[in-house]
Amino acid sequence: MSVHSSISIIVMLIASLAAGIDIGGSAAGAPLQPGEEPLGESAFLEAFIATRPPGPATSVVAHDVPGDGGRQIAISWTRSRDDGAGDDDVVGYDILRSTQPGRGYLLIDEVPPGVESYVDTTATDGTTYYYIVRAKDDMQTVDSEPSGPAASRANWFRTRRLNMFIILVLFFSFVLTYIAQARRGKELFVRRIPGLTAVEEAIGRATEMGKPVLYVPGIGEIDNIMTVASLSILTHVAKITARYESPLLVPTARAVVMSAAEEVVKEAYLSVGKPDAYNPDNIRYLSDAQFAFAAAVNGIMLRERPAANLYMGAFWAESLLLAETGFEAGAIQVAGTAMVSQLPFFITACDYTLIGEELYAASAYLSREPKLLGSLKGSDLGKAFVMVAIIVGVIMETAVAFGVAPLTAIADIFRNFFYVAGQ
Amino acid sequence: MRREIPLIITFVAGFVQLVDFFVPHPLVANAASELRQWSVIVIAASIVLGIGNLLRIHLFERIPRRTAGWPYSIVLLAGMFAMMITGLVWGVGEGTPFNYLFRHLKVHLDMTMFALLAFFIASAAYRAFRVRNWEATLLLLAAVIVMLGRVPLGSLLTRGLPTALQLPVVTEWIMNVPNMIGFRGIMMGAAMGVMAMGLRIILGIERAYLGGE
Amino acid sequence: MNEVSLWTGFWPFTPERFAIWVGAILTLCIYSFLYRDNPFYKFAEHLLVGVSAGYWALIYWNANIVGQLLVPVLRGGVLLPLVPGVLGLLMFTRFFPRFAWISRYAIAFYVGGYAGLAIPSYMQARVLAQVHAAMAPTVSITAALLLIGLICSLLYFFFSREHKGVLGGASRIGIWFLMVGFGASFGYTVMARVSLLIGRMQFLFRDWLGLIR
Numbered sequence: 074m075s076v077h078s079s080i081s082i083i084v085m086l087i088a089s090l091a092a093g094i095d096i097g098g099s100a101a102g103a104p105l106q107p108g109e110e111p112l113g114e115s116a117f118l119e120a121f122i123a124t125r126p127p128g129p130a131t132s133v134v135a136h137d138v139p140g141d142g143g144r145q146i147a148i149s150w151t152r153s154r155d156d157g158a159g160d161d162d163v164v165g166y167d168i169l170r171s172t173q174p175g176r177g178y179l180l181i182d183e184v185p186p187g188v189e190s191y192v193d194t195t196a197t198d199g200t201t202y203y204y205i206v207r208a209k210d211d212m213q214t215v216d217s218e219p220s221g222p223a224a225s226r227a228n229w230f231r232t233r234r235l236n237m238f239i240i241l242v243l244f245f246s247f248v249l250t251y252i253a254q255a256r257r258g259k260e261l262f263v264r265r266i267p268g269l270t271a272v273e274e275a276i277g278r279a280t281e282m283g284k285p286v287l288y289v290p291g292i293g294e295i296d297n298i299m300t301v302a303s304l305s306i307l308t309h310v311a312k313i314t315a316r317y318e319s320p321l322l323v324p325t326a327r328a329v330v331m332s333a334a335e336e337v338v339k340e341a342y343l344s345v346g347k348p349d350a351y352n353p354d355n356i357r358y359l360s361d362a363q364f365a366f367a368a369a370v371n372g373i374m375l376r377e378r379p380a381a382n383l384y385m386g387a388f389w390a391e392s393l394l395l396a397e398t399g400f401e402a403g404a405i406q407v408a409g410t411a412m413v414s415q416l417p418f419f420i421t422a423c424d425y426t427l428i429g430e431e432l433y434a435a436s437a438y439l440s441r442e443p444k445l446l447g448s449l450k451g452s453d454l455g456k457a458f459v460m461v462a463i464i465v466g467v468i469m470e471t472a473v474a475f476g477v478a479p480l481t482a483i484a485d486i487f488r489n490f491f492y493v494a495g496q
Numbered sequence: 497m498r499r500e501i502p503l504i505i506t507f508v509a510g511f512v513q514l515v516d517f518f519v520p521h522p523l524v525a526n527a528a529s530e531l532r533q534w535s536v537i538v539i540a541a542s543i544v545l546g547i548g549n550l551l552r553i554h555l556f557e558r559i560p561r562r563t564a565g566w567p568y569s570i571v572l573l574a575g576m577f578a579m580m581i582t583g584l585v586w587g588v589g590e591g592t593p594f595n596y597l598f599r600h601l602k603v604h605l606d607m608t609m610f611a612l613l614a615f616f617i618a619s620a621a622y623r624a625f626r627v628r629n630w631e632a633t634l635l636l637l638a639a640v641i642v643m644l645g646r647v648p649l650g651s652l653l654t655r656g657l658p659t660a661l662q663l664p665v666v667t668e669w670i671m672n673v674p675n676m677i678g679f680r681g682i683m684m685g686a687a688m689g690v691m692a693m694g695l696r697i698i699l700g701i702e703r704a705y706l707g708g709e
Numbered sequence: 710m711n712e713v714s715l716w717t718g719f720w721p722f723t724p725e726r727f728a729i730w731v732g733a734i735l736t737l738c739i740y741s742f743l744y745r746d747n748p749f750y751k752f753a754e755h756l757l758v759g760v761s762a763g764y765w766a767l768i769y770w771n772a773n774i775v776g777q778l779l780v781p782v783l784r785g786g787v788l789l790p791l792v793p794g795v796l797g798l799l800m801f802t803r804f805f806p807r808f809a810w811i812s813r814y815a816i817a818f819y820v821g822g823y824a825g826l827a828i829p830s831y832m833q834a835r836v837l838a839q840v841h842a843a844m845a846p847t848v849s850i851t852a853a854l855l856l857i858g859l860i861c862s863l864l865y866f867f868f869s870r871e872h873k874g875v876l877g878g879a880s881r882i883g884i885w886f887l888m889v890g891f892g893a894s895f896g897y898t899v900m901a902r903v904s905l906l907i908g909r910m911q912f913l914f915r916d917w918l919g920l921i922r
Contacts (some may be wrong), residue, residue, distance in 0.1 A: 142520035227521045238518050241832060248692050252701065263868050294539070295705060295816065296823030298690045301697065305704035328546035329539065329819070332803050332812060336707025354557070358549040362602075362761035364609035368739075368754040375746040376565070390610065397616040400623075411686035413679050417891035417898075420635065421620040428887065429682035430866045433689030436704070444701050452688040453869045459684065459840055460863055466844030467856055474846035491841040493833050502813040506821030513825030533777060534793035535822050538815050540773030541797030543766050548804060550762055568751050572759035579763025588767055600728035601735065602764055605757040607909060608739040614906035615743055617899055631888045638892025643899045670893045673851055674858060678890025680839050681862025681883065687835035690827055697824040705820060706813050 143227030248451030255447030275381035291386020311341030396422035510698035
């Protein structure tokens with residue numbers, strides 16, 4: 074305790090005596106009622122506590138944050154004895170940093186009471202730092218012992234994502250193994266997807282009626298994997314319409330999707346030997362704006378009267394605007410999307426709907442290409458893996474809940490293997 | 497040139513982002529974030545293609561050839577140029593002519609198109625009533641319960657019943673149990689599809705989007 | 710929606726009041742679609758497409774081209790954004806059919822990058838986080854339903870076996886869960902769509918006609 078603070082205690086003590094405050098508590102006054110604080114004592118204690126410096130933070134340790142991109146040093150400490158206990162008057166901690174152990178400490182940040190760790194995100198990689206944690210109450214501060222030296226460095230692997238890395242490598246190997254197998258000529262089975270059988274029937278009917286086929290690849294940008302899947306399906310749809318020589322209308326909400334769709338359709342017409350049947354005017358950009366797009370596609374449905382409407386890709390609220398108008402116009406409609414929120418509307422307004430992953434499976438089913446079938450099989454194995462993991466995890470957690478204590482540790486390890494780390 | 501270079505570009509662009517997820521080193525992190533910035537610029541240029549397509553169809557085909565409904569093409573072009581010219585000349589901020597047109601033309605038209613859904617959702621529900629198979633019935637039943645459970649009428653109707661059978665309680669159960677399971681199942685399945693497709697794109701196995709097989 | 714009424718009478722004709730009239734007429738034009746396709750709807754539709762095209766062109770230009778490319782290059786002297794600038798310009802080769810294939814470079818770059826981003830983010834949020842959440846002790850009927858429902862709906866998305874026998878039964882239960890989920894989502898959306906309609910009616914009857922307050 075410094076001389077200065079000792080003097081201030083004495084001065085406060087004298088002052089309170091002089092003011093006639095009853096230091097002895099209730100002894101001289103009326104008997105205390107339950108719940109009543111002894112007035113004098115608390116005033117004295119408060120005065121005393123305010124002038125006594127807080128206990129220092131102890132065991133300050135600093136170390137590089139592992140598996141990060143550098144510039145970060147983690148500091149941890151044990152909080153002051155007056156933080157949450159003792160005088161309980163700590164108002165926070167200052168974090169100070171220096172490149173020399175003895176001097177030159179500069180404030181870098183402050184944290185509230187109760188906190189026992191801090192991550193310095195402003196370190197220069199390779200520089201050695203020392204840290205001091207300064208406990209503060211209303212009036213005074215006390216420095217901790219400095220931490221040992223610590224230096225940050227950039228790492229080449231985010232260790233907290235090791236589990237995800239393992240799972241991803243596993244998944245990739247499932248997919249690639251089956252693709253390789255399929256390419257070597259192994260027969261791979263794909264279950265029937267009713268919606269896709271309906272696509273060909275719908276196009277056939279449009280041809281019989283002499284009406285166009287409408288293919289809406291969603292309003293997602295081309296970076297949306299659903300749009301990519303849709304373009305893959307478009308390849309097959311375009312081949313069928315080319316063979317039947319039915320006009321294929323492809324309105325798009327994104328200019329890049331329009332460009333890609335032009336390429337896809339043109340190549341498809343070329344591949345079945347009908348390059349002259351390709352009409353570039355049928356592949357149109359309408360609008361990036363959701364409802365402008367919907368308004369314009371509705372216009373196409375009512376004026377050009379397609380007899381088959383195919384909606385494949387990413388859709389938002391416009392899904393029902395399109396599907397209801399198409400229904401009213403009397404077209405056969407097949408939809409496919411992985412947008413969970415729009416599936417209910419497609420299901421009620423369309424004849425067939427590809428749900429979720431069926432959209433991604435569609436191109437494999439339609440083309441029967443070994444690479445696509447193999448990939449589908451690989452992701453099936455991924456699902457099997459996930460299902461087994463869930464069942465095993467649930468069995469272990471249930472056993473633990475019913476009191477099988479020895480399983481606790483292993484159940485935790487297993488469950489945490491699927492934990493998702495932010496950074 | 498036509499096939500190989502795009503596939504190499506795809507591989508490099510995709511691989512950097514994938515690696516960035518696992519490698520925190522600034523070398524990778526900076527490269528990945530720079531490439532993400534680039535995407536924004538690359539894609540912005542495409543709007544010119546969109547405008548080009550609209551001009552080709554409306555200005556150079558429908559209007560000169562007087563195809564059916566050609567006067568509407570004039571409306572379309574007028575709207576487009578009005579926005580572009582006002583935006584380029586006076587800027588796009590608060591109180592500009594661009595903003596005036598945006599608020600009073602585009603917003604009203606958009607909102608009304610969106611609000612058409614109130615009618616469409618009713619007609620879709622009516623249709624679901626007439627479909628007679630078990631799956632559609634399940635869908636309809638859940639829809640009716642949740643719809644009623646979310647309005648005061650629902651709790652009035654079932655006030656006398658035991659708590660577990662009151663509509664708001666049943667609604668909450670449906671939202672939290674079957675609804676959640678269904679969505680989780682779709683989400684997990686579809687995510688596997690996305691991951692497999694993503695891998696195929698990066699490795700150049702999936703190339704339909706570039707045109708051709 | 711506007712909570713405060715914009716109703717200020719019919720006269721004099723200020724720009725704001727004129728705008729309300731325009732908004733109201735366009736709203737009615739769109740609603741006329743509910744009867745059938747007609748010239749009023751066609752007018753509103755083409756206007757919306759045109760205005761939207763102009764609007765997006767300006768937004769892309771300001772935010773992406775000016776903000777991300779021109780300002781950094783011309784003011785900041787940063788040259789790197791020129792690379793995506795050139796890639797973006799390659800998109801314009803689509804105007805010349807002989808060179809249209811060069812635009813694939815830009816598309817390849819854009820798609821590749823997002824494929825690389827999508828793989829880990831889908832795995833993280835839509836697979837692993839869901840698996841982690843699903844691993845709960847099964848000590849109640851609801852918890853058992855959650856497990857059975859999830860496994861069955863995942864089995865529905867199993868493609869490499871014919872759905873018959875046990876797998877057929879399980880996937881059928883899976884589709885029931887999906888249907889109840891879809892119904893719930895449908896019912897949940899109804900009120901949101903009706904409130905959109907109410908918003909439009911308020912605009913017409915309150916802000917435009919001043920019939921309600």
